[in-house]
Ligand SMILES: Nc1ncnc2c1ncn2[C@@H]1O[C@H](COP(=O)(O)OP(=O)(O)OP(=O)(O)O)[C@@H](O)[C@H]1O
């Protein structure tokens with residue numbers, strides 16, 4: 001009864017003229033498709049430009065006008081030792097920070113998802129504050145902290161800073177996974193004779209693994225391209241983003257485009273692998 | 283094969299020995315929770331003994347403490363007071379992975395990242411059972427629960443009933459001394475539920491393991507159990523065989539919870555041959571077979587609807603007899619259900635079988651006599 005009365009006004013206009021309803025739906029569908037493609041283009045156009053200009057046979061220092069196709073920059077990747085050093089630094093920092101962040105963040109996510117403890121609200125607040133606070137604020141406060149503590153800025157301080165700002169992301173993605181777990185699954189493992197240790201590695205960890213992986217990927221992505229906080233905490237150390245920033249003052253060499261392309265390609269591969277395995281897991 | 287026999291032999295002498303060691307004993311077990319700064323008693327002192335090989339049910343309404351009691355047996359909750367003994371050994375402080383009992387969870391709690399075979403093999407792997415034996419025992423167990431050929435499936439690729447059987451196999455393959463089942467059929471539809479009830483009973487007979495079965499479904503408990511503990515509000519109200527619980531409910535709660543029951547209260551008029559007789563209205567009487575009361579006491583009596591006879595003539599002297607008016611007649615196929623209002627306002631439900639020659643079919647509004655034998659009046663503890 002009630003469904004009939006509520007649906008009547010909705011269907012009434014189209015019921016009078018059923019024929020034009022379909023073309024209109026088709027038009028809407030088409031518009032939606034165009035819209036999606038426009039968004040994708042907007043997102044990927046800069047990346048496409050970056051990739052294309054890696055093949056630009058530019059003669060000047062600035063790589064902004066197309067002057068012909070070439071592979072020569074790919075062969076000259078290792079020409080600039082400073083660039084190579086910066087990339088290696090960035091990768092080392094990112095890997096180290098990701099490992100540390102993933103371990104600490106996973107433990108935090110487990111604790112926060114599983115237990116009610118004194119200070120849980122504060123921890124939540126701090127995590128969100130860490131995400132929401134501007135990098136400028138975090139970077140400058142970290143710098144003053146390191147300076148007042150008498151720590152020499154460099155590799156270690158950058159790793160510490162990267163761990164700090166990506167920790168929240170890992171903790172929150174892992175917690176989301178932990179909250180969704182049925183606690184009786186772990187109890188079942190204990191019941192079947194597994195110790196707490198075995199229960200964690202055989203049951204809990206495989207079940208939260210998707211959350212851990214996405215957290216780790218986020219941490220890596222955040223670390224590899226961080227500029228603001230790194231700038232504050234790096235001292236004399238050069239990372240890839242810092243090096244690019246320095247280079248842009250005299251013009252960006254096409255090697256930067258090529259490295260960007262490579263990093264992007266690695267990112268795409270990881271994302272695809274993650275998607276495929278996640279589909280198989282869940 | 284040889285081990286199965288060894289197991290049976292190991293159990294047999296203990297069961298036939300002079301004082302058989304009970305499978306499970308709870309002694310004054312209390313469980314308190316701290317909720318919002320207040321102490322809540324989920325279990326208020328349960329003492330019970332479950333024999334080896336018994337099908338034992340914990341029956342009671344939602345929130346009465348069934349799950350909490352079972353979780354204390356499994357070791358997931360520490361009793362606030364009291365002791366838990368398994369096969370004579372105090373296990374109150376033993377963690378769940380060191381207790382020789384297994385549990386089937388209401389939500390099944392299958393490992394989602396493992397296939398059926400890995401799920402069932404999990405317990406044996408933890409006990410470091412040799413691979414060849416794991417293979418054989420898991421295979422056998424999957425045959426028993428009728429899941430042969432589905433070893434490679436993931437839990438989410440199976441129906442509720444199949445998941446249920448995986449959970450059962452996963453627990454039983456360890457040959458625990460007792461199996462704890464917490465409303466294992468709660469998520470299944472009626473038909474599957476009934477099929478699984480029969481299945482569970484068959485499996486229990488086959489493996490000969492003590493089953494402790496939690497349910498709030500009284501018909502399930504009545505059909506499957508050797509003995510039932512009816513729980514209410516953290517306490518065991520009655521612990522007896524299904525027949526006894528049905529025929530002789532010990533408390534008003536049990537009478538009301540199990541089946542349909544009539545509760546009639548009145549004043550003891552006199553004690554005749556050691557049996558109390560209640561007076562009801564002007565000419566009503568309720569005969570009992572108990573005499574622990576004195577004239578003037580107010581007591582309550584229960585009587586099952588199918589024990590009450592309905593007639594227009596005054597009943598014989600040896601029967602309880604009360605007058606009433608038929609307020610409602612419901613035809614239920616196999617029998618009729620009458621609601622008869624007594625002068626005091628109490629309504630009594632009467633079931634009368636639809637025999638071929640049912641002559642005394644009362645109509646709505648008829649004045650009738652209700653009668654029943656003295657042994658069918660059960661005096662309820664206050
Ligand atoms: N962790 C807990 N903290 C506080 N109170 C609890 C906790 N667990 C159970 N309780 C309370 O203890 C009482 C008994 O709970 P229990 O789960 O044993 O009931 P139950 O008989 O299994 O009910 P159901 O049939 O609904 O499963 C309930 O009132 C419940 O609210």
Ligand SMILES: [Mg+2]
Pocket residue numbers: 348349350
């Ligand atoms: Mg329960």
